[in-house]
Amino acid sequence: MRRADSSPVGIRVLQYVALAAFIVFLAFPLLWLLSTALKTPRELALTDPTWIPDNPTLANFSDAFGEQDLVGAAARSLVVALFSSVITVLVSLPAAYAMARYRSLVNRVAIGWVLVSQVFPFILIIIPLFMILRDIGLINTLPGLVAVHVTFTLPFALWMLQGYVRAVPRELEEAAAVDGATRLRSIASVVAPLLMPGVVATLLFAFISSWNEFMFALVILQDPGVMTLPLTLVRFTGPEGVARLGPLAAASLMATIPSLIFFAIIQRRLKSGLMAGAVKG
Amino acid sequence: MTATVTRPAPPRRSRGRRRRISRQTRELWLLMLPAMVPVLLFSVGPLLYGVGLAFTDARNTRNHETSFVGLENFAELLSAEDFWSSFKIGAIWAVSVTVLQFLAALGLALLLNERLWFRGLARVLAVVPWAMPPVVIGLMWKLVYHPDAGILNDLLGTDINWLADFSLALPAIIVVGVWTGMPQTTVVLLAGLQGIGKELYEAGEVDGAGRWRRFWNITLPQLRPVIVAITSLDFVWNINQFGLVYVLTQGGPGGQTRLPMLFAYEEAFRYRMAGYASMLGLTMAIVVLAVLGLYLWRQMRETK
Numbered sequence: 001m002r003r004a005d006s007s008p009v010g011i012r013v014l015q016y017v018a019l020a021a022f023i024v025f026l027a028f029p030l031l032w033l034l035s036t037a038l039k040t041p042r043e044l045a046l047t048d049p050t051w052i053p054d055n056p057t058l059a060n061f062s063d064a065f066g067e068q069d070l071v072g073a074a075a076r077s078l079v080v081a082l083f084s085s086v087i088t089v090l091v092s093l094p095a096a097y098a099m100a101r102y103r104s105l106v107n108r109v110a111i112g113w114v115l116v117s118q119v120f121p122f123i124l125i126i127i128p129l130f131m132i133l134r135d136i137g138l139i140n141t142l143p144g145l146v147a148v149h150v151t152f153t154l155p156f157a158l159w160m161l162q163g164y165v166r167a168v169p170r171e172l173e174e175a176a177a178v179d180g181a182t183r184l185r186s187i188a189s190v191v192a193p194l195l196m197p198g199v200v201a202t203l204l205f206a207f208i209s210s211w212n213e214f215m216f217a218l219v220i221l222q223d224p225g226v227m228t229l230p231l232t233l234v235r236f237t238g239p240e241g242v243a244r245l246g247p248l249a250a251a252s253l254m255a256t257i258p259s260l261i262f263f264a265i266i267q268r269r270l271k272s273g274l275m276a277g278a279v280k281g
Numbered sequence: 282m283t284a285t286v287t288r289p290a291p292p293r294r295s296r297g298r299r300r301r302i303s304r305q306t307r308e309l310w311l312l313m314l315p316a317m318v319p320v321l322l323f324s325v326g327p328l329l330y331g332v333g334l335a336f337t338d339a340r341n342t343r344n345h346e347t348s349f350v351g352l353e354n355f356a357e358l359l360s361a362e363d364f365w366s367s368f369k370i371g372a373i374w375a376v377s378v379t380v381l382q383f384l385a386a387l388g389l390a391l392l393l394n395e396r397l398w399f400r401g402l403a404r405v406l407a408v409v410p411w412a413m414p415p416v417v418i419g420l421m422w423k424l425v426y427h428p429d430a431g432i433l434n435d436l437l438g439t440d441i442n443w444l445a446d447f448s449l450a451l452p453a454i455i456v457v458g459v460w461t462g463m464p465q466t467t468v469v470l471l472a473g474l475q476g477i478g479k480e481l482y483e484a485g486e487v488d489g490a491g492r493w494r495r496f497w498n499i500t501l502p503q504l505r506p507v508i509v510a511i512t513s514l515d516f517v518w519n520i521n522q523f524g525l526v527y528v529l530t531q532g533g534p535g536g537q538t539r540l541p542m543l544f545a546y547e548e549a550f551r552y553r554m555a556g557y558a559s560m561l562g563l564t565m566a567i568v569v570l571a572v573l574g575l576y577l578w579r580q581m582r583e584t585k
Contacts, residue, residue: 015392015397016398018388019397020399022389022406023403025460026407026463032425033424044430095312110313119517119569120566121542121545121562121566122542123542126327127331127559128331131330131555132323132327211414230414230416233416234420248420256413256417259412262412263412
């Protein structure tokens with residue numbers, strides 16, 4: 001409050017002008033997408049586009065649902081994302097526990113790999129990966145894509161999870177051991193419940209990464225019959241037909257919904273500080 | 282360190298430290314194994330394989346005798362004009378997007394750190410691009426830039442096919458790159474700003490330092506480690522960008538937006554030149570590592 005008062009009026013005005021500019025820059029493409037999604041084909045064909053649709057309609061959304069390709073692709077994306085996220089968490093949970101509880105060279109190698117995997121251009125990995133998957137018959141298959149998504153979400157999922165494990169005090173585990181619980185039981189009954197919010201967050205992160213992923217899908221799935229949603233959306237643009245812009249915008253908006261839900265949940269969780277409370281209490 | 286040394290389970294009578302370490306080692310490996318298998322199989326393995334491919338004439342087809350050619354691919358790359366033009370476009374793209382992203386994000390983070398009205402709205406908006414699938418971002422901006430149905434021509438009163446214009450396509454996609462990458466950078470910088478101790482500013486105020494001096498002498502130096510980290514990451518992400526630009530322009534018009542990764546993708550999957558494309562990837566990796574190394578080294582030396 002004091003800082004606000006100490007700012008001269010001139011600076012305040014400048015700050016609001018700048019903030020307004022940022023808000024406009026960030027918001028206008030989003031509003032335009034929404035506006036396009038609500039327009040009728042006739043309005044879309046106008047040479048002088050309008051911001052606010054004259055006859056707002058939800059027809060584009062139902063049209064998008066009517067497109068066999070899009071619905072099938074969304075279903076495939078859902079399957080791939082579900083399998084990828086569950087497998088990622090199952091596979092990385094033990095490793096994350098090990099990384100958080102034992103100090104060793106393995107940790108440093110794992111962390112090093114997380115960093116290195118950021119620097120290397122995907123092309124260096126994707127060509128041999130394509131050859132390997134082709135040789136074992138996983139090209140153009142959803143399991144092939146799941147395997148790749150798991151592999152490339154893993155480093156970050158590991159990183160997230162080991163942070164959550166670290167936040168569960170070792171003393172809790174030791175206390176359970178003193179009470180006569182076996183190691184496995186102490187993990188199952190003491191660590192696991194405290195870890196749940198972290199597991200859910202990681203699961204959601206892996207789900208979204210897979211749901212949004214484009215590059216690997218582009219290389220691995222080349223037959224239109226097996227394509228995921230991002231690929232199908234891109235194909236949908238195809239030869240520029242203005243009439244199809246409406247359903248395209250509607251489908252794009254719907255494809256964003258899972259991520260928006262994810263971010264809404266994460267934000268609420270960050271605010272409530274669920275983990276901090278559980279550990280302190 | 283000790284944990285990585287695998288040794289057979291010690292005999293029963295050896296007790297204490299040694300035995301505990303060995304049990305731990307076994308447990309550690311057992312726990313790490315499920316995660317290590319996919320990473321080795323689909324990530325580390327292919328990476329090494331890819332580095333190897335760069336020195337061969339491998340073709341991305343089934344029936345091709347692959348043979349070792351040494352640095353031939355590299356020589357071909359250096360003499361290829363379309364590689365150099367792609368490299369130049371990649372450099373312009375990566376540097377300008379990273380710099381503009383940083384400046385815009387720093388401005389926004391400073392504003393969000395003040396008590397202003399509409400701050401909440403700006404905060405939500407600043408996270409939205411992060412939540413959107415890259416493909417949707419690309420399609421959305423295609424709608425904005427659309428020559429007939431797009432809003433930009435209408436706003437500016439122009440009649441330009443932005444993404445198909447030889448000189449405007451690259452600036453147009455740079456704007457999209459900035460829009461896309463701003464959220465992460467803003468969030469990271471804002472967290473950094475909030476971590477700066479209030480005492481520092483109070484001390485500055487006592488010393489009579491003005492707004493500008495406080496920014497220059499307190500905020501920036503305190504923020505420096507965060508700035509170095511996020512700009513390095515942004516640079517790596519930007520130079521390796523593929524999906525967004527693929528959706529927007531597919532590298533066109535006439536290769537004016539063909540970033541190195543799009544170039545490599547075409548070589549590998551359209552022309553099936555696996556060895557050549559791998560060498561391109563390897564070259565880019567080395568360039569990125571060199572630029573990053575130089576940048577981090579200079580930053581470290583200046584801090585000292």
